[in-house]
Amino acid sequence: MKISVLTGILIALSAFTALDASDGYPVDKGINVLHYTFTINLEDTTDRIDVVSELTILMTLKTRILGLDLTGLNDKGKGMIISDVLLRDQKLPFSHLNNRISITLPDSLSVPGEFKIRIHYSGIPADGLIISKNKFGDRTFFGDNWPDRARNWLACVDHPSDKATVEFIVKAPGHYKVVGVGYLAGEYAFEPLNPVGKYRVTRWREDVDIPTKVMVIGLADFAWETSGFSKGVPVQTWVYSEDRLEGFTDYQPGADILTFFQDLIGPYSYEKLANVQSKTIYGGMENSSCIFYYEGSVNGKSKMHSLLAHEIAHQWFGDAVTEKDWHHVWISEGFATYLEAVYADSLIPGRSLAKSMEEMREQVIISYKRDPKPVIDTTITNYMELLSTNSYQKGAWVLHMLRQELGEDTFWKGIRQFYMEYQNKNALSSDFCRVMEEVSGLPLRKFFHQWLEVAGQPDLSWSWDYDAKNNSITIDLTQNGSGEPFAFKLPVRITNETGSAVMNTTPPVTERQTRITFPVDFKPSAVVLDPEVTLLFTQSLVVR
Structure with a gap:
């Protein structure tokens, strides 16, 4: 059956609409976050975090209400409570309902123009920042934002469409080492006036626009090294100090894999690549320039190539x-x-x-x-x-x-x-x-x-017949199912009994029923569909 002109038009329109489909997130087209600075205080004595999120925002259309994502307090006592929202030194009215912040902006803001908002909040993260103990019983902190879990600890536009640069300024007890996206922009000891213990302030900064799903930090008793370079990009390994020998070996292929993809696709976007042992809930999480792997990935067996390749490939697609x-x-x-x-x-x-x-x-x-x-x-x-x-x-x-x-x-x-x-x-x-x-x-x-x-793939029933008199072979194909038939090229391989004669052909298939006849100069004994594994389909051979 041929596709009618009207059906073809409807398919084209449907394709255009769905290929551009919206997930329904309330995107404000007049607001673009250019940069985040997250100043975060972490302690060993509590899971409560204290955060100042400063957002540099470009407003291109007049907007009265600025909407951001931040998970509020739940019935288990977890979530964030906002103390104030500031534009310079001016307190702004806001509401925090249903995990959304609605901030009333003053009429004096210029359009187009940039402004900075500071949001001060604190609480115990319900998710997103994983505060737990690793397999050695040591306390750790790991951002784990995918897909839209950044809002559990970061006030932000928690949607992949709004990419921005970011800086994390982390104050934590001095026994932690801190890794993050981007490059290390600073680190120094910090001792409060009435210290319980010494603290360290660490700054990680990413100057390339990235989505919130991959904006993270990690804190643990790390051992780390620069394991190699890829076209000038340093490739680092960060693992628990107890796993140092095994981890440095298991993550060693990272630099070569990064070079493979740079040669295949194009230049790497970021300042470094860190492969990090972590407490992510996933097997691997492709945070930009700072990939987190599950803690059991380190075992000294050097079997990480596929997982490393998958997560490093994400630096091009998913991140960049x-x-x-x-x-x-x-x-x-x-x-x-x-x-x-x-x-x-x-x-x-x-x-x-x-x-x-x-x-x-x-x-x-x-x-x-x-x-x-x-x-x-x-x-x-x-x-x-x-x-x-x-x-x-x-x-x-x-x-x-x-x-x-x-x-x-x-x-x-x-x-x-x-x-x-x-x-x-x-x-x-x-x-x-x-x-x-x-x-x-x-x-x-x-x-x-x-x-x-379209759900599914071609489901083919087929048979073949050899006509010795005319030296030809006929293949009959049926696409099973009730929807529009798929259109594809079908690789076919025909061989004789000894395999000394081979014929390859790739006829187009567009109809529900297809008959293909072509000459052969040998007696065929076998017909194989898709011998090189290039088509997604199912098949059943009908024996005549």
Whole structure:
């Protein structure tokens, strides 16, 4: 069945709308946070933190109410209580309800113009800043913001669309070492007038715009070293002091992996890269220039290559190029998953790209049977649900199939162009589609529509028949299902009994029913669909 003109128009419009979909966050288009300075006091005697958040804001449209995110006090006594909000020395009226701060701005502010707001608050973080003990029983502090958990300890615009530079000024007992995003801007001993013990003030500053999901600090009894350099970028290892020998070995590949991706994609955005043993709730968390790994990742077995590659790949996609909308998180997770597989194909023995993609295909198929949803699923409101096979493995498959569609050189040229255009900015799926269309000269909206917005993948029933009289082979294909049929190129390999004769062809498939007939100059004994693992699909061979 051919797609009617009207149906084609509706698909194109649907693709444009969903590829630009909004997650519903109340974005104030007249407000842009340029810089955060978080001054944080931490203690050993209490989990209560004292914070001053100073925001440098550019206002481009007249705004009466400034809205920010900060989790308030809950029924367990955790959360933040605001003591005051200041514009210079002027106290501003505010409300703090439903984890949102609403600040009334004076009419005197210029438009366009910059101003600074200081918010003083304190409390025990309900989440976001993980205050706990590590596996050695030592007290630690680790920021763990993804997806929108920064608001539990940082007053901010807690959405990936508003990227800013940041500085952390941390006052803590002197036995802690502090690591953070960006570069070390200062460190000195601090002794209060009535000291219980000596304190240290540490400043970490990031001068590149990053989203709040990856703005973090970590405090522990760390041992650290510079393990190498990648095109002038220092690569550091930070591990618990008791794990020093194992950790320095396990995280050693970091510099080489960083160089691999710089050569493949483009220049690294940040001042350093620190690989950090931590208490993150995830296996790894791609904080900009300061990646946190789960504490059990250090074991002295030097088996960290894949996890390191995934999180370091995020420094390009997820951090430097950030999804503008949560529903487009595949730009982060799908890209990192695919780049991890590309790295493994090049440098990890036994981890071919075909093997990785075959494993991922099985995961996608199983996930679809359990929960048939598209990659861009605008029904999701709990963003933890985005940590799914769709965002990771199916997102990786979208890139893998695009690579086959465009060819090797054009695909990587497009990836580099996408990175160059959106480095340290935000992007949507529609932006990626546009860049790849411009680079390739091909219309790709249907490709992105069917693989990102439509649940599932082609489910093929097929058979083949050899006509000895006419020296031809016929393949009959049926796309099962009730929706619009997928459009794709189907790799086919035909061999004789001994394997000495091989014929490869890639016919286009666009209809519900497809019959393909072509000549062969040998008697075929086997027909294999997708022998190189380049198509996401399921199949069943019907024996005649």
